[in-house]
Amino acid sequence: MEQIKKICNFMSSNIAIFIIIFSVIAFFYPVGFAWATRYTTWFLGAAMFGMGLTIKTEDFKVVFTRPKDLCIGFLLQYTVMPATAFMLAKVFGLSADLALGVILVGCCPGGTASNVITYVAGGDVPLSVGMTIVSTILAPVCTPVLVYLLAGSWVEVSLITMMMSVVKVVLIPVLLGILIYRIFPKQINAVRELLPLISVIAIVMIISGIVGSNAQKILSCGALVMVVVAIHNVVGLCLGTGAAKLFKLDEKKVTAIGIEVGMQNSGLAISLATANFAANPLATLPGAIFSVWHNISGTLYAGIRRKYIK
Template identity: 65%
Template structure:
Protein backbone atom coordinates (compact mmCIF):
# COMPACT_ATOMS: atom_id res chain seq x y z
CA UNK A 1 0.00 0.00 0.00
CA UNK A 2 2.81 2.38 0.89
CA UNK A 3 4.53 1.62 -2.43
CA UNK A 4 1.31 2.38 -4.35
CA UNK A 5 0.91 5.66 -2.46
CA UNK A 6 4.46 6.73 -3.35
CA UNK A 7 3.93 5.88 -7.02
CA UNK A 8 0.65 7.82 -7.11
CA UNK A 9 2.28 10.76 -5.32
CA UNK A 10 5.04 10.90 -7.94
CA UNK A 11 2.46 10.63 -10.71
CA UNK A 12 0.42 13.39 -9.09
CA UNK A 13 3.49 15.62 -8.87
CA UNK A 14 4.36 15.11 -12.53
CA UNK A 15 0.79 15.60 -13.77
CA UNK A 16 0.37 18.75 -11.68
CA UNK A 17 3.63 20.22 -12.95
CA UNK A 18 2.75 19.58 -16.59
CA UNK A 19 -0.99 20.16 -16.36
CA UNK A 20 -0.86 22.69 -19.20
CA UNK A 21 0.61 20.18 -21.66
CA UNK A 22 -1.76 17.46 -20.45
CA UNK A 23 -4.78 19.68 -21.03
CA UNK A 24 -3.55 20.53 -24.53
CA UNK A 25 -2.97 16.86 -25.39
CA UNK A 26 -6.36 15.72 -24.13
CA UNK A 27 -8.08 18.67 -25.81
CA UNK A 28 -6.56 17.70 -29.17
CA UNK A 29 -7.60 14.07 -28.66
CA UNK A 30 -11.12 15.14 -27.64
CA UNK A 31 -11.38 17.39 -30.69
CA UNK A 32 -10.81 14.46 -33.06
CA UNK A 33 -12.33 11.67 -30.91
CA UNK A 34 -15.48 13.42 -29.79
CA UNK A 35 -17.49 10.34 -28.85
CA UNK A 36 -14.81 9.32 -26.38
CA UNK A 37 -15.21 12.49 -24.27
CA UNK A 38 -18.61 14.03 -25.04
CA UNK A 39 -20.24 11.98 -22.27
CA UNK A 40 -18.28 13.88 -19.62
CA UNK A 41 -20.39 17.02 -20.18
CA UNK A 42 -23.27 15.25 -18.42
CA UNK A 43 -21.16 15.30 -15.27
CA UNK A 44 -19.46 18.71 -15.55
CA UNK A 45 -20.83 19.96 -12.23
CA UNK A 46 -19.85 16.69 -10.53
CA UNK A 47 -16.29 16.85 -11.86
CA UNK A 48 -15.97 20.47 -10.74
CA UNK A 49 -17.41 19.57 -7.33
CA UNK A 50 -14.83 16.79 -7.01
CA UNK A 51 -12.04 19.20 -7.99
CA UNK A 52 -13.23 21.70 -5.37
CA UNK A 53 -13.51 18.91 -2.78
CA UNK A 54 -9.92 17.96 -3.58
CA UNK A 55 -8.93 21.59 -3.09
CA UNK A 56 -10.69 21.61 0.28
CA UNK A 57 -8.79 18.52 1.38
CA UNK A 58 -5.48 20.32 0.76
CA UNK A 59 -6.41 23.32 2.91
CA UNK A 60 -5.08 23.44 6.46
CA UNK A 61 -6.87 25.53 9.03
CA UNK A 62 -3.52 27.26 9.42
CA UNK A 63 -3.80 28.47 5.81
CA UNK A 64 -6.49 30.89 6.92
CA UNK A 65 -3.88 32.63 9.07
CA UNK A 66 -2.51 34.12 5.86
CA UNK A 67 -5.70 36.14 5.55
CA UNK A 68 -4.98 37.78 8.91
CA UNK A 69 -1.18 37.92 8.84
CA UNK A 70 -1.00 39.41 5.33
CA UNK A 71 -4.15 41.55 5.11
CA UNK A 72 -2.57 44.08 2.73
CA UNK A 73 -1.75 41.58 -0.02
CA UNK A 74 -4.97 39.60 0.51
CA UNK A 75 -7.13 42.75 0.23
CA UNK A 76 -5.23 43.94 -2.84
CA UNK A 77 -5.59 40.50 -4.42
CA UNK A 78 -9.29 40.26 -3.60
CA UNK A 79 -10.11 43.68 -5.03
CA UNK A 80 -7.94 43.07 -8.10
CA UNK A 81 -9.53 39.63 -8.64
CA UNK A 82 -13.06 40.97 -8.69
CA UNK A 83 -12.42 44.22 -10.59
CA UNK A 84 -9.63 43.73 -13.14
CA UNK A 85 -10.77 40.55 -14.90
CA UNK A 86 -14.53 41.31 -14.83
CA UNK A 87 -14.03 44.84 -16.19
CA UNK A 88 -11.57 43.71 -18.86
CA UNK A 89 -14.08 41.05 -19.95
CA UNK A 90 -16.88 43.62 -20.11
CA UNK A 91 -14.65 46.13 -21.92
CA UNK A 92 -13.58 43.62 -24.58
CA UNK A 93 -17.18 42.56 -25.12
CA UNK A 94 -18.32 46.15 -25.66
CA UNK A 95 -15.35 47.41 -27.69
CA UNK A 96 -15.25 44.38 -30.00
CA UNK A 97 -19.05 44.13 -30.31
CA UNK A 98 -18.93 40.46 -29.46
CA UNK A 99 -21.88 38.18 -30.23
CA UNK A 100 -24.14 37.60 -27.21
CA UNK A 101 -23.00 34.04 -26.47
CA UNK A 102 -19.29 34.86 -26.70
CA UNK A 103 -19.67 38.04 -24.62
CA UNK A 104 -21.52 36.08 -21.94
CA UNK A 105 -18.83 33.39 -21.88
CA UNK A 106 -16.01 35.93 -21.61
CA UNK A 107 -17.78 37.77 -18.78
CA UNK A 108 -18.43 34.49 -16.96
CA UNK A 109 -14.72 33.70 -17.06
CA UNK A 110 -13.83 37.19 -15.86
CA UNK A 111 -16.20 37.06 -12.90
CA UNK A 112 -14.98 33.71 -11.54
CA UNK A 113 -12.56 33.34 -8.60
CA UNK A 114 -8.92 32.36 -8.99
CA UNK A 115 -8.25 28.84 -10.22
CA UNK A 116 -6.48 26.14 -8.23
CA UNK A 117 -3.86 25.83 -10.99
CA UNK A 118 -2.62 29.29 -9.97
CA UNK A 119 -1.11 27.81 -6.81
CA UNK A 120 0.93 25.33 -8.85
CA UNK A 121 2.05 28.01 -11.33
CA UNK A 122 3.03 30.30 -8.43
CA UNK A 123 5.17 27.51 -6.99
CA UNK A 124 6.90 26.99 -10.35
CA UNK A 125 7.47 30.76 -10.62
CA UNK A 126 9.13 30.88 -7.22
CA UNK A 127 6.36 33.15 -5.94
CA UNK A 128 4.72 33.28 -2.53
CA UNK A 129 2.68 30.06 -2.54
CA UNK A 130 1.12 30.68 0.89
CA UNK A 131 -0.19 34.03 -0.33
CA UNK A 132 -1.48 32.43 -3.54
CA UNK A 133 -3.36 29.80 -1.53
CA UNK A 134 -4.74 32.51 0.76
CA UNK A 135 -6.02 34.55 -2.19
CA UNK A 136 -7.55 31.48 -3.83
CA UNK A 137 -9.34 30.54 -0.61
CA UNK A 138 -10.63 34.09 -0.10
CA UNK A 139 -11.91 34.59 -3.65
CA UNK A 140 -13.40 31.08 -3.75
CA UNK A 141 -15.33 31.47 -0.49
CA UNK A 142 -16.64 34.84 -1.71
CA UNK A 143 -17.61 33.43 -5.13
CA UNK A 144 -21.22 32.50 -4.21
CA UNK A 145 -21.95 36.21 -3.82
CA UNK A 146 -19.36 37.99 -5.99
CA UNK A 147 -19.56 35.88 -9.16
CA UNK A 148 -23.37 35.94 -9.59
CA UNK A 149 -23.51 39.63 -8.63
CA UNK A 150 -20.86 40.65 -11.16
CA UNK A 151 -22.35 38.50 -13.93
CA UNK A 152 -25.76 40.02 -13.17
CA UNK A 153 -24.36 43.56 -13.38
CA UNK A 154 -22.06 43.13 -16.38
CA UNK A 155 -23.86 40.57 -18.57
CA UNK A 156 -27.38 41.90 -17.99
CA UNK A 157 -27.14 44.01 -21.14
CA UNK A 158 -26.81 40.85 -23.26
CA UNK A 159 -28.95 38.21 -21.54
CA UNK A 160 -31.38 37.80 -18.66
CA UNK A 161 -29.38 36.65 -15.63
CA UNK A 162 -30.98 34.79 -12.72
CA UNK A 163 -29.04 35.97 -9.68
CA UNK A 164 -30.58 33.41 -7.26
CA UNK A 165 -30.04 30.58 -9.74
CA UNK A 166 -26.36 31.40 -10.14
CA UNK A 167 -25.87 31.71 -6.37
CA UNK A 168 -27.33 28.23 -5.91
CA UNK A 169 -25.08 26.84 -8.68
CA UNK A 170 -21.91 28.30 -7.16
CA UNK A 171 -22.84 27.15 -3.66
CA UNK A 172 -23.45 23.59 -4.88
CA UNK A 173 -20.36 23.14 -7.04
CA UNK A 174 -17.84 25.32 -5.17
CA UNK A 175 -18.68 26.31 -1.61
CA UNK A 176 -20.18 23.05 -0.28
CA UNK A 177 -17.46 20.75 -1.74
CA UNK A 178 -14.66 23.03 -0.49
CA UNK A 179 -16.14 23.26 3.01
CA UNK A 180 -16.70 19.49 3.11
CA UNK A 181 -13.08 18.95 2.14
CA UNK A 182 -11.89 21.33 4.86
CA UNK A 183 -14.17 19.66 7.43
CA UNK A 184 -13.01 16.15 6.50
CA UNK A 185 -9.37 17.19 6.78
CA UNK A 186 -10.15 18.71 10.17
CA UNK A 187 -11.77 15.47 11.39
CA UNK A 188 -9.29 12.93 10.03
CA UNK A 189 -6.28 15.09 9.24
CA UNK A 190 -3.69 12.42 10.02
CA UNK A 191 -5.14 10.01 7.49
CA UNK A 192 -5.53 12.76 4.89
CA UNK A 193 -1.92 13.84 5.45
CA UNK A 194 -0.72 10.39 4.36
CA UNK A 195 -2.49 10.94 1.05
CA UNK A 196 -1.47 14.60 0.66
CA UNK A 197 0.78 13.84 -2.29
CA UNK A 198 -2.11 12.22 -4.17
CA UNK A 199 -4.76 14.89 -3.55
CA UNK A 200 -3.74 17.21 -6.44
CA UNK A 201 -4.32 14.25 -8.76
CA UNK A 202 -8.04 14.45 -7.99
CA UNK A 203 -8.27 18.04 -9.19
CA UNK A 204 -6.05 17.43 -12.24
CA UNK A 205 -8.15 14.50 -13.49
CA UNK A 206 -11.41 16.36 -12.86
CA UNK A 207 -10.27 19.53 -14.65
CA UNK A 208 -8.93 17.55 -17.63
CA UNK A 209 -12.25 15.68 -17.93
CA UNK A 210 -14.26 18.93 -17.81
CA UNK A 211 -12.19 20.64 -20.51
CA UNK A 212 -11.95 17.56 -22.76
CA UNK A 213 -15.71 17.11 -22.68
CA UNK A 214 -16.40 20.74 -23.51
CA UNK A 215 -13.89 20.64 -26.39
CA UNK A 216 -15.49 17.46 -27.75
CA UNK A 217 -19.01 18.91 -27.65
CA UNK A 218 -17.91 22.30 -29.01
CA UNK A 219 -15.62 20.99 -31.77
CA UNK A 220 -17.75 22.48 -34.54
CA UNK A 221 -18.03 25.81 -32.72
CA UNK A 222 -14.26 25.87 -32.24
CA UNK A 223 -13.79 25.46 -35.98
CA UNK A 224 -16.10 28.39 -36.73
CA UNK A 225 -15.41 30.77 -33.83
CA UNK A 226 -12.34 29.30 -32.13
CA UNK A 227 -9.80 31.78 -33.51
CA UNK A 228 -11.86 34.81 -32.49
CA UNK A 229 -12.38 33.44 -28.98
CA UNK A 230 -8.71 32.46 -28.66
CA UNK A 231 -7.61 36.02 -29.50
CA UNK A 232 -10.05 37.46 -26.94
CA UNK A 233 -8.97 34.93 -24.31
CA UNK A 234 -5.29 35.77 -24.88
CA UNK A 235 -5.98 39.52 -24.54
CA UNK A 236 -8.09 38.95 -21.43
CA UNK A 237 -5.56 36.70 -19.72
CA UNK A 238 -2.44 38.74 -20.53
CA UNK A 239 -4.14 42.01 -19.57
CA UNK A 240 -5.19 40.44 -16.27
CA UNK A 241 -1.68 39.25 -15.46
CA UNK A 242 -0.15 42.56 -16.55
CA UNK A 243 -2.52 44.69 -14.48
CA UNK A 244 -2.19 42.32 -11.53
CA UNK A 245 1.57 42.80 -11.70
CA UNK A 246 1.09 46.56 -12.02
CA UNK A 247 -1.16 46.59 -8.94
CA UNK A 248 1.61 44.86 -7.00
CA UNK A 249 4.14 47.51 -8.05
CA UNK A 250 1.81 50.42 -7.32
CA UNK A 251 1.30 49.17 -3.77
CA UNK A 252 4.99 48.27 -3.36
CA UNK A 253 4.41 44.53 -2.97
CA UNK A 254 7.58 42.39 -2.86
CA UNK A 255 8.72 40.47 -5.94
CA UNK A 256 7.55 36.99 -4.89
CA UNK A 257 4.22 38.35 -3.61
CA UNK A 258 3.58 40.41 -6.76
CA UNK A 259 4.30 37.26 -8.77
CA UNK A 260 1.60 35.41 -6.83
CA UNK A 261 -0.77 38.36 -7.24
CA UNK A 262 -0.34 38.58 -11.02
CA UNK A 263 -0.82 34.84 -11.49
CA UNK A 264 -3.84 34.74 -9.19
CA UNK A 265 -5.55 37.61 -11.03
CA UNK A 266 -4.80 36.28 -14.51
CA UNK A 267 -5.71 32.62 -13.95
CA UNK A 268 -9.43 32.05 -13.42
CA UNK A 269 -11.50 29.07 -12.31
CA UNK A 270 -12.69 28.59 -15.89
CA UNK A 271 -14.19 25.22 -14.96
CA UNK A 272 -16.73 27.16 -12.90
CA UNK A 273 -17.43 29.43 -15.88
CA UNK A 274 -18.16 26.36 -18.02
CA UNK A 275 -20.41 24.87 -15.33
CA UNK A 276 -22.35 28.12 -14.87
CA UNK A 277 -22.79 28.52 -18.62
CA UNK A 278 -24.08 24.93 -18.91
CA UNK A 279 -26.40 25.12 -15.91
CA UNK A 280 -27.79 28.64 -16.25
CA UNK A 281 -27.51 29.63 -19.92
CA UNK A 282 -28.58 26.59 -21.91
CA UNK A 283 -30.09 28.93 -24.53
CA UNK A 284 -26.60 30.30 -25.22
CA UNK A 285 -24.57 27.22 -26.24
CA UNK A 286 -21.49 29.19 -27.35
CA UNK A 287 -21.13 30.62 -23.84
CA UNK A 288 -19.10 27.55 -22.80
CA UNK A 289 -16.48 28.15 -25.49
CA UNK A 290 -14.46 30.99 -23.83
CA UNK A 291 -14.17 28.96 -20.62
CA UNK A 292 -12.95 25.89 -22.49
CA UNK A 293 -10.32 27.80 -24.46
CA UNK A 294 -9.29 29.84 -21.43
CA UNK A 295 -8.70 26.58 -19.53
CA UNK A 296 -6.16 25.53 -22.12
CA UNK A 297 -4.54 28.92 -22.72
CA UNK A 298 -4.06 30.17 -19.16
CA UNK A 299 -1.99 27.11 -18.29
CA UNK A 300 0.28 27.84 -21.25
CA UNK A 301 0.64 31.55 -20.50
CA UNK A 302 0.94 30.84 -16.77
CA UNK A 303 3.83 28.45 -17.36
CA UNK A 304 5.63 30.95 -19.62
CA UNK A 305 5.06 33.76 -17.13
CA UNK A 306 6.35 31.53 -14.34
CA UNK A 307 9.57 30.89 -16.26
CA UNK A 308 10.13 34.62 -16.79
CA UNK A 309 9.45 35.52 -13.16
CA UNK A 310 11.61 32.69 -11.86
CA UNK A 311 14.57 33.80 -13.99
CA UNK A 312 13.99 37.40 -12.87
CA UNK A 313 13.97 36.29 -9.25
CA UNK A 314 17.37 34.64 -9.65
CA UNK A 315 18.78 37.78 -11.32
CA UNK A 316 17.62 39.89 -8.38
CA UNK A 317 19.29 37.47 -5.95
CA UNK A 318 22.52 37.64 -7.96
CA UNK A 319 22.46 41.46 -7.91
CA UNK A 320 21.87 41.49 -4.15
CA UNK A 321 24.73 39.00 -3.63
CA UNK A 322 27.10 41.15 -5.75
CA UNK A 323 26.09 44.29 -3.86
CA UNK A 324 26.71 42.59 -0.50
CA UNK A 325 30.11 41.36 -1.76
CA UNK A 326 31.10 44.90 -2.78
CA UNK A 327 30.05 46.26 0.61
Protein backbone atom coordinates in the same frame (compact mmCIF):
# COMPACT_ATOMS: atom_id res chain seq x y z
CA MET B 1 3.43 4.51 -3.63
CA GLU B 2 6.47 6.66 -4.44
CA GLN B 3 6.03 5.90 -8.14
CA ILE B 4 2.36 6.89 -7.97
CA LYS B 5 3.32 10.19 -6.32
CA LYS B 6 5.77 10.92 -9.13
CA ILE B 7 3.05 10.24 -11.71
CA CYS B 8 0.64 12.55 -9.86
CA ASN B 9 3.23 15.33 -9.65
CA PHE B 10 4.03 14.93 -13.35
CA MET B 11 0.36 15.14 -14.34
CA SER B 12 -0.28 18.15 -12.08
CA SER B 13 2.77 20.00 -13.42
CA ASN B 14 1.86 19.26 -17.03
CA ILE B 15 -1.92 19.63 -16.90
CA ALA B 16 -1.90 21.93 -19.95
CA ILE B 17 -0.34 19.14 -22.03
CA PHE B 18 -2.97 16.63 -20.94
CA ILE B 19 -5.75 19.13 -21.62
CA ILE B 20 -4.42 19.70 -25.14
CA ILE B 21 -3.99 15.97 -25.86
CA PHE B 22 -7.48 15.03 -24.69
CA SER B 23 -9.03 18.09 -26.33
CA VAL B 24 -7.55 17.08 -29.68
CA ILE B 25 -8.84 13.52 -29.23
CA ALA B 26 -12.27 14.87 -28.26
CA PHE B 27 -12.31 17.14 -31.30
CA PHE B 28 -11.79 14.24 -33.71
CA TYR B 29 -13.77 11.71 -31.65
CA PRO B 30 -16.54 13.81 -30.05
CA VAL B 31 -18.81 10.84 -29.35
CA GLY B 32 -16.32 9.51 -26.84
CA PHE B 33 -16.32 12.69 -24.73
CA ALA B 34 -19.52 14.66 -25.34
CA TRP B 35 -21.23 12.66 -22.57
CA ALA B 36 -19.00 14.37 -19.98
CA THR B 37 -20.92 17.65 -20.30
CA ARG B 38 -23.83 16.03 -18.43
CA TYR B 39 -21.58 15.69 -15.39
CA THR B 40 -19.76 19.04 -15.50
CA THR B 41 -21.13 20.08 -12.11
CA TRP B 42 -20.06 16.78 -10.53
CA PHE B 43 -16.57 16.98 -12.01
CA LEU B 44 -16.08 20.55 -10.77
CA GLY B 45 -17.50 19.62 -7.36
CA ALA B 46 -14.93 16.82 -7.15
CA ALA B 47 -12.14 19.23 -8.06
CA MET B 48 -13.24 21.74 -5.42
CA PHE B 49 -13.62 18.96 -2.84
CA GLY B 50 -10.03 17.95 -3.58
CA MET B 51 -8.98 21.55 -3.07
CA GLY B 52 -10.75 21.61 0.31
CA LEU B 53 -8.88 18.48 1.41
CA THR B 54 -5.55 20.24 0.82
CA ILE B 55 -6.37 23.34 2.91
CA LYS B 56 -4.71 23.30 6.32
CA THR B 57 -5.65 25.38 9.35
CA GLU B 58 -2.42 27.36 9.05
CA ASP B 59 -3.43 28.38 5.52
CA PHE B 60 -6.10 30.57 7.10
CA LYS B 61 -3.53 32.41 9.20
CA VAL B 62 -2.58 34.58 6.24
CA VAL B 63 -6.18 35.83 6.15
CA PHE B 64 -5.82 37.32 9.64
CA THR B 65 -2.12 38.20 9.71
CA ARG B 66 -1.80 39.88 6.29
CA PRO B 67 -5.12 41.61 5.62
CA LYS B 68 -3.57 44.42 3.54
CA ASP B 69 -1.99 42.05 1.01
CA LEU B 70 -5.15 39.96 0.77
CA CYS B 71 -7.40 42.99 0.33
CA ILE B 72 -5.22 44.31 -2.49
CA GLY B 73 -5.25 40.93 -4.23
CA PHE B 74 -8.98 40.43 -3.68
CA LEU B 75 -9.92 43.85 -5.08
CA LEU B 76 -7.71 43.34 -8.13
CA GLN B 77 -9.13 39.84 -8.66
CA TYR B 78 -12.71 41.06 -8.84
CA THR B 79 -12.09 44.29 -10.77
CA VAL B 80 -9.32 43.80 -13.34
CA MET B 81 -10.56 40.58 -14.96
CA PRO B 82 -14.31 41.39 -14.97
CA ALA B 83 -13.73 44.89 -16.40
CA THR B 84 -11.29 43.57 -19.02
CA ALA B 85 -13.75 40.85 -20.04
CA PHE B 86 -16.54 43.38 -20.50
CA MET B 87 -14.36 45.70 -22.59
CA LEU B 88 -13.09 42.88 -24.80
CA ALA B 89 -16.65 41.67 -25.44
CA LYS B 90 -17.58 45.20 -26.56
CA VAL B 91 -14.43 45.88 -28.62
CA PHE B 92 -14.60 42.57 -30.50
CA GLY B 93 -18.38 42.74 -30.90
CA LEU B 94 -18.81 39.22 -29.55
CA SER B 95 -22.07 37.34 -29.89
CA ALA B 96 -24.21 36.95 -26.78
CA ASP B 97 -22.91 33.40 -26.16
CA LEU B 98 -19.23 34.28 -26.41
CA ALA B 99 -19.57 37.58 -24.53
CA LEU B 100 -21.28 35.73 -21.69
CA GLY B 101 -18.55 33.07 -21.67
CA VAL B 102 -15.72 35.61 -21.53
CA ILE B 103 -17.47 37.58 -18.77
CA LEU B 104 -18.09 34.40 -16.78
CA VAL B 105 -14.37 33.62 -16.88
CA GLY B 106 -13.52 37.17 -15.83
CA CYS B 107 -15.89 37.12 -12.85
CA CYS B 108 -14.69 33.82 -11.39
CA PRO B 109 -12.29 33.50 -8.43
CA GLY B 110 -8.69 32.42 -8.79
CA GLY B 111 -7.99 28.78 -9.60
CA THR B 112 -5.84 26.29 -7.71
CA ALA B 113 -3.41 26.18 -10.65
CA SER B 114 -2.30 29.68 -9.62
CA ASN B 115 -0.85 28.28 -6.39
CA VAL B 116 1.33 25.82 -8.33
CA ILE B 117 2.48 28.48 -10.80
CA THR B 118 3.28 30.87 -7.92
CA TYR B 119 5.47 28.15 -6.38
CA VAL B 120 7.25 27.60 -9.70
CA ALA B 121 7.81 31.36 -10.04
CA GLY B 122 9.30 31.62 -6.55
CA GLY B 123 6.44 33.88 -5.44
CA ASP B 124 4.65 34.21 -2.11
CA VAL B 125 2.79 30.87 -1.98
CA PRO B 126 0.96 31.48 1.35
CA LEU B 127 -0.41 34.74 -0.08
CA SER B 128 -1.48 32.94 -3.25
CA VAL B 129 -3.24 30.21 -1.26
CA GLY B 130 -4.86 32.81 0.98
CA MET B 131 -6.16 34.77 -2.02
CA THR B 132 -7.56 31.60 -3.60
CA ILE B 133 -9.34 30.67 -0.37
CA VAL B 134 -10.84 34.14 0.16
CA SER B 135 -11.92 34.69 -3.45
CA THR B 136 -13.41 31.17 -3.59
CA ILE B 137 -15.36 31.49 -0.33
CA LEU B 138 -16.75 34.88 -1.41
CA ALA B 139 -17.48 33.69 -4.96
CA PRO B 140 -21.14 32.81 -4.23
CA VAL B 141 -21.78 36.56 -3.88
CA CYS B 142 -19.10 38.24 -6.00
CA THR B 143 -19.30 36.10 -9.14
CA PRO B 144 -23.11 36.13 -9.67
CA VAL B 145 -23.40 39.86 -8.88
CA LEU B 146 -20.64 40.78 -11.33
CA VAL B 147 -22.06 38.54 -14.07
CA TYR B 148 -25.51 40.05 -13.46
CA LEU B 149 -24.13 43.60 -13.81
CA LEU B 150 -21.80 43.00 -16.76
CA ALA B 151 -23.58 40.35 -18.86
CA GLY B 152 -27.10 41.65 -18.37
CA SER B 153 -26.99 43.64 -21.61
CA TRP B 154 -26.44 40.41 -23.59
CA VAL B 155 -28.52 37.80 -21.77
CA GLU B 156 -30.99 37.51 -18.91
CA VAL B 157 -29.16 36.57 -15.72
CA SER B 158 -30.90 35.05 -12.69
CA LEU B 159 -28.89 36.30 -9.73
CA ILE B 160 -30.33 33.95 -7.10
CA THR B 161 -30.04 30.87 -9.33
CA MET B 162 -26.38 31.63 -10.07
CA MET B 163 -25.65 32.16 -6.38
CA MET B 164 -27.12 28.77 -5.57
CA SER B 165 -25.07 27.18 -8.35
CA VAL B 166 -21.82 28.58 -6.96
CA VAL B 167 -22.74 27.49 -3.45
CA LYS B 168 -23.43 23.93 -4.66
CA VAL B 169 -20.40 23.43 -6.89
CA VAL B 170 -17.81 25.52 -5.02
CA LEU B 171 -18.59 26.48 -1.44
CA ILE B 172 -20.15 23.22 -0.17
CA PRO B 173 -17.48 20.89 -1.69
CA VAL B 174 -14.62 23.11 -0.42
CA LEU B 175 -16.06 23.37 3.11
CA LEU B 176 -16.79 19.64 3.13
CA GLY B 177 -13.19 18.93 2.14
CA ILE B 178 -11.90 21.23 4.91
CA LEU B 179 -14.18 19.50 7.45
CA ILE B 180 -13.08 16.00 6.47
CA TYR B 181 -9.44 17.05 6.69
CA ARG B 182 -10.09 18.39 10.21
CA ILE B 183 -11.65 15.05 11.24
CA PHE B 184 -9.15 12.74 9.52
CA PRO B 185 -5.87 14.73 9.23
CA LYS B 186 -3.51 11.74 9.43
CA GLN B 187 -5.37 9.75 6.78
CA ILE B 188 -5.61 12.75 4.43
CA ASN B 189 -1.93 13.67 4.92
CA ALA B 190 -1.00 10.10 3.96
CA VAL B 191 -2.52 10.61 0.50
CA ARG B 192 -2.07 14.40 0.22
CA GLU B 193 0.26 14.21 -2.77
CA LEU B 194 -2.32 12.17 -4.68
CA LEU B 195 -5.13 14.70 -4.21
CA PRO B 196 -4.16 17.07 -7.07
CA LEU B 197 -4.84 14.14 -9.41
CA ILE B 198 -8.56 14.55 -8.61
CA SER B 199 -8.51 18.10 -9.95
CA VAL B 200 -6.44 17.15 -12.99
CA ILE B 201 -8.82 14.38 -14.06
CA ALA B 202 -11.90 16.51 -13.35
CA ILE B 203 -10.68 19.53 -15.34
CA VAL B 204 -9.48 17.38 -18.25
CA MET B 205 -12.87 15.66 -18.46
CA ILE B 206 -14.79 18.96 -18.24
CA ILE B 207 -12.83 20.55 -21.08
CA SER B 208 -12.77 17.42 -23.25
CA GLY B 209 -16.54 17.20 -22.90
CA ILE B 210 -16.97 20.82 -23.99
CA VAL B 211 -14.68 20.33 -26.99
CA GLY B 212 -16.47 17.12 -27.99
CA SER B 213 -19.88 18.78 -27.75
CA ASN B 214 -18.83 21.84 -29.75
CA ALA B 215 -16.36 20.36 -32.24
CA GLN B 216 -18.05 21.83 -35.31
CA LYS B 217 -18.70 25.23 -33.72
CA ILE B 218 -15.07 25.52 -32.70
CA LEU B 219 -14.13 25.54 -36.37
CA SER B 220 -16.20 28.66 -36.97
CA CYS B 221 -15.27 30.78 -33.93
CA GLY B 222 -12.38 29.03 -32.17
CA ALA B 223 -9.69 31.39 -33.52
CA LEU B 224 -11.58 34.50 -32.39
CA VAL B 225 -12.15 33.08 -28.91
CA MET B 226 -8.48 32.12 -28.65
CA VAL B 227 -7.39 35.69 -29.44
CA VAL B 228 -9.84 37.21 -26.93
CA VAL B 229 -8.95 34.70 -24.22
CA ALA B 230 -5.20 35.25 -24.71
CA ILE B 231 -5.58 39.04 -24.50
CA HIS B 232 -7.82 38.71 -21.44
CA ASN B 233 -5.31 36.53 -19.62
CA VAL B 234 -2.22 38.58 -20.54
CA VAL B 235 -3.93 41.84 -19.54
CA GLY B 236 -4.83 40.25 -16.18
CA LEU B 237 -1.27 39.12 -15.56
CA CYS B 238 0.19 42.51 -16.54
CA LEU B 239 -2.32 44.74 -14.74
CA GLY B 240 -2.26 42.52 -11.66
CA THR B 241 1.53 42.78 -11.57
CA GLY B 242 1.58 46.50 -12.31
CA ALA B 243 -1.04 47.36 -9.72
CA ALA B 244 0.74 45.30 -7.05
CA LYS B 245 3.94 47.23 -7.82
CA LEU B 246 2.08 50.52 -7.38
CA PHE B 247 1.30 49.45 -3.82
CA LYS B 248 5.08 49.01 -3.32
CA LEU B 249 4.85 45.32 -2.40
CA ASP B 250 7.95 43.14 -2.56
CA GLU B 251 8.59 41.07 -5.68
CA LYS B 252 7.37 37.79 -4.19
CA LYS B 253 4.01 39.34 -3.35
CA VAL B 254 3.84 41.08 -6.72
CA THR B 255 4.37 37.74 -8.44
CA ALA B 256 1.70 35.98 -6.37
CA ILE B 257 -0.87 38.71 -7.00
CA GLY B 258 -0.08 38.95 -10.72
CA ILE B 259 -0.58 35.21 -11.15
CA GLU B 260 -3.68 35.05 -8.97
CA VAL B 261 -5.34 37.89 -10.90
CA GLY B 262 -4.51 36.49 -14.32
CA MET B 263 -5.35 32.82 -13.69
CA GLN B 264 -9.05 32.12 -13.17
CA ASN B 265 -11.14 29.15 -12.04
CA SER B 266 -12.30 28.61 -15.61
CA GLY B 267 -13.81 25.26 -14.64
CA LEU B 268 -16.35 27.22 -12.58
CA ALA B 269 -17.10 29.42 -15.59
CA ILE B 270 -17.84 26.30 -17.65
CA SER B 271 -20.01 24.82 -14.93
CA LEU B 272 -22.02 28.03 -14.49
CA ALA B 273 -22.52 28.35 -18.23
CA THR B 274 -23.72 24.73 -18.43
CA ALA B 275 -26.05 24.94 -15.42
CA ASN B 276 -27.50 28.43 -15.90
CA PHE B 277 -27.30 29.26 -19.61
CA ALA B 278 -28.39 26.17 -21.52
CA ALA B 279 -29.78 28.45 -24.25
CA ASN B 280 -26.25 29.76 -24.86
CA PRO B 281 -24.18 26.62 -25.57
CA LEU B 282 -21.10 28.47 -26.84
CA ALA B 283 -20.76 30.25 -23.49
CA THR B 284 -18.73 27.25 -22.30
CA LEU B 285 -16.09 27.68 -25.02
CA PRO B 286 -14.10 30.65 -23.58
CA GLY B 287 -13.71 28.81 -20.27
CA ALA B 288 -12.47 25.67 -22.00
CA ILE B 289 -9.88 27.55 -24.05
CA PHE B 290 -8.86 29.67 -21.05
CA SER B 291 -8.13 26.49 -19.08
CA VAL B 292 -5.54 25.47 -21.65
CA TRP B 293 -4.08 28.89 -22.32
CA HIS B 294 -3.61 30.19 -18.76
CA ASN B 295 -1.53 27.15 -17.78
CA ILE B 296 0.79 27.81 -20.72
CA SER B 297 1.01 31.58 -20.22
CA GLY B 298 1.28 31.15 -16.46
CA THR B 299 4.32 28.91 -16.87
CA LEU B 300 5.96 31.45 -19.20
CA TYR B 301 5.15 34.27 -16.78
CA ALA B 302 6.67 32.26 -13.93
CA GLY B 303 9.92 31.93 -15.87
CA ILE B 304 10.05 35.70 -16.37
CA ARG B 305 9.20 36.58 -12.79
CA ARG B 306 11.85 34.25 -11.30
CA LYS B 307 14.49 36.71 -12.56
CA TYR B 308 13.10 39.44 -10.31
CA ILE B 309 12.98 37.37 -7.13
CA LYS B 310 16.15 36.99 -5.09
